[in-house]
Amino acid sequence: MAIRDDEVVHIRPAGLTAAEAVYLPEIIKGFGTTLRHMFTSWGQGKTNRTLQYPEQRREHYKPEDGGLEPSNFRGFHRLNRDEAGRVKCVACMMCPTICPANCIHIEAAESPWDDREKYPAKFEIDELRCIFCGMCEEACPVDAIELTPEYDIVGLSRQEMVFDKNKLLHMYDITIDKKPM
Secondary structure, three states: OOOOHHHOOOOOOOOOOHHHHHOHHHHHHHHHHHHHHHHHHOOOHHHOOOOOOOOOOHHHOOHHHOOOOHHHOOOOEEEOEOOOOOEOOOOOOHHHHHOOOOOEEEEEEEOOOOOOOEEEEEEEEEOOOOOOOOHHHHHOOOOOEEEOOOOOOOOOOOHHHEEOHHHHHHHHHHHOOOOOO
């Protein structure tokens, strides 16, 4: 079925005004906005949102000082342990299914324990690919995956930033006393 010429709607963009064609008034408006922000930010002290990292860290930056609300922050992942110290994950595949960045990879195996059918034989998260949206944390039915307040982990290669099951469980061990922000 072909489209007839009388069915086609031609849309022409509006032309520029004389002031817009010269660009100079628009440039002056832009400089005015920049200068207004510069002069209104001086002398306000505590409302300065610049963080002098590494001397000032995010966890010391309180909301009353102009910092972020603690509930809005999501850092690196961890795999939680159950009461017996085992990995809490039941390999239900909800987190890799919902992940928009496709950075979670799980290989399930038959569980050696009687209280669950499966467990993750392999669990990897590519932290460089992750967008830290928190959907994996929300999708997990057993609260096995969690985002921590840690944000300053450095890797010298891409492979170092792919967190396997052992590294994720180690994140649990070092962040168990830290309250999620």
